[in-house]
Each structure stands twice: as C-alpha cells, then as structure tokens.
Amino acid sequence: xxxxxxxxxxxxxxxxxxxxxxxxxxxxxxxxxxxxxxxxxxxxxxxxxxxxxxxxxxxxxxxxxxxxxxxxxxxxxxxxxxxxxxxxxxxxxxxxxxxxxxxxxxxxxxxxxxxxxxxxxxxxxxxxxxxxxxxxxxxxxxxxxxxxxxxxxxxxxxxxxxxxxxxxxxxxxxxxxxxxxxxxxxxxxxxxxxxxxxxxxxxxxxxxxxxxxxxxxxxxxxxxxxxxxxxxxxxxxxxxxxxxxxxxxxxxxxxxxxxxxxxxxxxxxxxxxxxxxxxxxxxxxxxxxxxxxxxxxxxxxxxxxxxxxxxxxxxxxxxxxxxxxxxxxxxxxxxxxxxxxxxxxxxxxxxxxxxxxxxxxxxxxxxxxx
Numbered sequence: 556x557x558x559x560x561x562x563x564x565x566x567x568x569x570x571x572x573x574x575x576x577x578x579x580x581x582x583x584x585x586x587x588x589x590x591x592x593x594x595x596x597x598x599x600x601x602x603x604x605x606x607x608x609x610x611x612x613x614x615x616x617x618x619x620x621x622x623x624x625x626x627x628x629x630x631x632x633x634x635x636x637x638x639x640x641x642x643x644x645x646x647x648x649x650x651x652x653x654x655x656x657x658x659x660x661x662x663x664x665x666x667x668x669x670x671x672x673x674x675x676x677x678x679x680x681x682x683x684x685x686x687x688x689x690x691x692x693x694x695x696x697x698x699x700x701x702x703x704x705x706x707x708x709x710x711x712x713x714x715x716x717x718x719x720x721x722x723x724x725x726x727x728x729x730x731x732x733x734x735x736x737x738x739x740x741x742x743x744x745x746x747x748x749x750x751x752x753x754x755x756x757x758x759x760x761x762x763x764x765x766x767x768x769x770x771x772x773x774x775x776x777x778x779x780x781x782x783x784x785x786x787x788x789x790x791x792x793x794x795x796x797x798x799x800x801x802x803x804x805x806x807x808x809x810x811x812x813x814x815x816x817x818x819x820x821x822x823x824x825x826x827x828x829x830x831x832x833x834x835x836x837x838x839x840x841x842x843x844x845x846x847x848x849x850x851x852x853x854x855x856x857x858x859x860x861x862x863x864x865x866x867x868x869x870x871x872x873x874x875x876x877x878x879x880x881x882x883x884x885x886x887x888x889x890x891x892x893x894x895x896x897x898x899x900x901x902x903x904x905x906x907x908x909x910x911x912x913x914x915x916x917x918x919x920x921x922x923x924x925x
Contacts, residue, residue, distance in 0.1 A: 560914050561586045563634045565625060565644040567613050569597040572831075572903070573640060575722045578604040579907035585914070588632060590625065613643040617650065617678070625651035635918045636660060638689075646678050649685075658917040659684055663699065663714075664691045665828040666849050671704045681709070686917055688714045689910065691829045692850025715913055718853070720906035721834045721897060730814030736776065737801050743773045743880050745818045746841070748809055748832050751781040756822035756846070756866065758790055763822070763872035765794040773880060776816065778803040779832075813839040817886060818879055823848045824866045830854070834901060837861075837893040842886055844875045854901075860892035 562585055564577060569589070574597040581587050581604065589601055593610030601608045609628065613621055625648055629637065637652055638660040639645040645661045652659060661680055669676050680688055680699070690696040696714040703709070738744060745764065749755040757777070764775055775796065777787070783802045791800045806812060809832075813819065819836035820843075821827075827849030837843055837854065843861035845851035846868075855861035864871035879886040 559586075559920065560636065560911075560918055561588075561632060561634045562636045562638055562914060563588050563590065563625075563628060563632060564638045564640060565590045565613070565648050566592075566640040567643055568592045568595055569601070569640070570831075571597060571722055571725055572719045572906070573597075574600050575903040576720065576906045576910060577601060577606055579903050580911060581606045583907065583911070585911060588628075588634075590628065613641075613647060616643050616646045616675075618643075618647055621647045622651045626655075629655050629657065636914050638662075638914075642679060645680070649678065649682050652684075658686045658914075660687045660689060660913065660917070661685050662689050662691075663695050664719075665826055666695055666698045667826040669699070669702060671702060671707055685713060687712075687913055689717045689913060690714050691719045692716065692853050694849045694853070695828065717906060717909045717913065718850075718901055719829055720901050720903040721831075721838060722903055723838045723898065726810040726835070726838060728811060731808050731811040733776070733812065733815050736803065736812075738774045738776060741772070743771070743818075744776060744816045745773065745820060745876055746776040746778070746813065746816045746836070747782075747820050747822065748776070748806075748813075748836070749779045749782070749821065749823075749830075751779050751784065751787065754823060754825050754827075756824040757782065757787060759824070759867055759869050760820055760822045760872065761787070761790045761794060761800075763820075763869035763876070764796055764800070766869065766873050767796065767877065769795060771880065773799065773876075775800045776803075776812070777801065778806045778809065778812075780805045810835050810839065813841055816841050817890075818842050818844060818876060820844045820872060820876070821851060822846055822866075822872060823851060825849075827851050834897055837897045840890040840894045842879055842889045842893055844872060854896070856892070856896065860889060860896045 569591050588607040590609045636658045639648040640662045693716045696716045699714040747760045751757045783804050819841045829850040833843050846866040852863045857863045862875040
C-alpha cells in the first residue's frame with residue numbers, strides 16, 4: 556500500500572508544479588505532510604486539497620529555529636522519507652535529521668554552482684548522507700556525476716532524473732489581447748520570455764532578429780525580470796526591427812499572453828534546467844526554439860515539436876524563425892506537436908508516479924505496477 560510510506564516534504568514557497576505533485580501523491584495514497592510558506596496561492600491549494608500542511612517560513616540556509624522546528628516534526632511524525640526541495644530546506648533538513656533513522660532526498664533544478672572544494676556544497680548536495688537527489692532533467696543528473704576530485708565522486712545511484720510535470724488546467728481561459736502591449740492582431744509574434752540574467756543569452760536573440768530580412772510582418776515580445784534593462788534597450792535601439800520589438804519587465808499574465816504568440820525562443824548559453832517558460836509556451840501551442848543547453852533539448856523532439864540550436868548561434872535562431880514564418884503549415888503542425896508533448900510526457904501524474912518510485916526504492920517496497 557502507498558499509505559505505508561510516510562513522507563515529510565520541506566520547501567520554501569512551493570511552485571505550481573511541486574504543489575500539483577504533492578496533491579497527486581496525497582491523492583494516490585502517499586502519507587505526505589508538507590512544511591512550506593503560508594499565505595500563498597500554492598499553500599492554500601494544498602490545504603484545500605486536504606494535504607496535511609504545516610506553515611513555516613524558511614528564511615536562512617542555516618537557521619537554529621528552523622532546524623529545531625523540522626527536527627521536532629521528524630520525531631513526532633516518525634517519517635520514512637525527508638524530501639527537501641530547495642537549498643534552505645536541504646541545508647536545514649540535513650542538520651535537523653542528524654541521528655534520526657530516515658531516508659534523505661534532495662532536489663536539483665539547475666546545472667552548476669556545486670564544487671567539491673566548496674564547504675557550503677558539502678552542507679548541501681555533496682553531503683554524503685543524502686540517499687537520492689531528484690534532478691529535474693537528465694542533464695543535471697549527468698553534471699552531478701561528472702563532478703569530482705581524485706578519489707572522490709558522488710555515488711552513481713544518488714542522482715536520479717524526474718522531469719517536473721506541468722498543470723495545463725492552471726492556464727485555462729481566454730487569450731490575452733496583445734494590442735495592449737503594442738502588438739497588432741495581424742502579425743506573426745515571436746517571444747523571448749526569460750529572467751534576463753547574462754546566461755540566458757538575450758543579446759544573442761536580439762542579434763538573431765536584427766538580421767532578419769527587412770519588411771517582414773513580424774513583432775517581437777520580450778518580457779521578464781531585467782528584460783527591460785538599459786543594455787537591452789540600447790541593443791534594441793540599434794536593430795532594424797526596433798519599432799517591432801516590445802520590451803517589458805515581468806508580466807504576470809504571460810501564460811495567457813502566450814496563447815497569441817507563434818514562436819518562443821530560449822537562447823540560453825549555459826546552466827539551464829527544465830525551463831518553465833518553455834513548458835508554458837508549449838502548453839499554449841507555441842513552437843519552441845531552444846539551445847542545446849541543460850534540460851532544454853529534453854523538452855523538444857528536434858524538427859517535430861520544436862527546434863534545438865547550438866548556444867550562441869544567432870544565425871541558426873534566425874533561420875528557424877524564418878522557416879516557421881514562411882511555412883505556416885509547418886508552424887501549425889509543430890505547435891500542435893509541442894502542446895501534445897507536454898500533455899503526454901510532462902504531466903503531474905507522471906512526476907508523482909516517478910517520485911513515489913524513488914521513495915519506494917529507498918524504503919525497500921516494490922513499486923506498484925500502475
């Protein structure tokens with residue numbers, strides 16, 4: 556019986572995918588309790604679904620009060636598994652569980668910033684007490700196994716891949732009118748929606764679209780934290796398509812905006828996980844163009860549900876945009892395939908099922924054949 560597994564999940568502010576996974580595991584019989592931040596939409600969703608939820612704010616990476624709080628719950632609940640879903644949860648949870656007989660599971664959603672010479676890494680993902688690290692994509696699993704020093708390597712069974720599923724029902728409703736963002740109705744729309752830190756490669760995207768043939772009926776929506784920076788504004792001002800490029804910061808309604816977008820580009824240069832922005836785009840039937848970085852290629856079947864290009868290759872990005880612009884039948888077919896891929900391969904049910912399999916493996920129970 557799934558109910559025989561008692562799991563304590565500790566998180567900061569749960570995202571919609573994690574929240575959906577918790578709810579699904581509870582639904583199928585896992586005895587799951589979640590410690591997470593109160594006063595959020597996702598906290599309220601957990602409570603409404605009947606998931607035992609304990610409010611607690613994890614403010615620091617190592618907090619004596621948090622360590623005591625989690626340790627008290629571990630002793631009270633007699634759990635089989637402690638699942639820690641972010642850095643603060645992991646560092647505090649590892650300390651809280653010292654001397655307690657429990658299986659320890661961490662989470663990793665991005666490549667990099669882990670090193671064997673870093674003391675903090677040993678308090679985090681390199682801690683030898685960890686039984687499993689659930690990686691959001693295969694690229695992260697491989698990157699952890701590639702880390703090491705002479706004579707020191709992570710055990711090969713520690714990192715495992717579980718793709719984070721998505722909840723398309725969250726994005727039901729009418730498409731957002733792009734007119735309010737300065738984009739006309741009768742145009743081909745290409746989006747780049749990222750948190751615009753340097754590794755996301757936004758200048759490469761601007762270079763790509765600036766080299767398109769003149770006179771195309773095409774507009775570009777660029778949105779996300781830091782997207783409307785002075786650097787990006789200067790680069791856009793030099794582009795032949797400057798009048799057709801629309802720069803914004805974070806837009807809360809992006810999933811509904813994407814319903815009126817044709818192509819979404821993620822020009823990442825390095826350290827990508829499993830990009831939520833592209834999952835949201837694919838759910839909306841938008842054709843993705845991603846770089847061969849981290850987990851991005853795992854989202855796309857090349858040439859069928861999107862395109863994969865090499866990082867930094869603005870010419871390849873430009874070529875794929877033009878191909879889709881000129882062949883609307885190809886665009887329609889690939890958009891439908893992109894949506895279907897998320898609906899079948901990146902579901903909450905699949906994430907929950909594979910996570911439960913990790914738990915059952917650790918506690919020595921055979922996985923249900925369901």
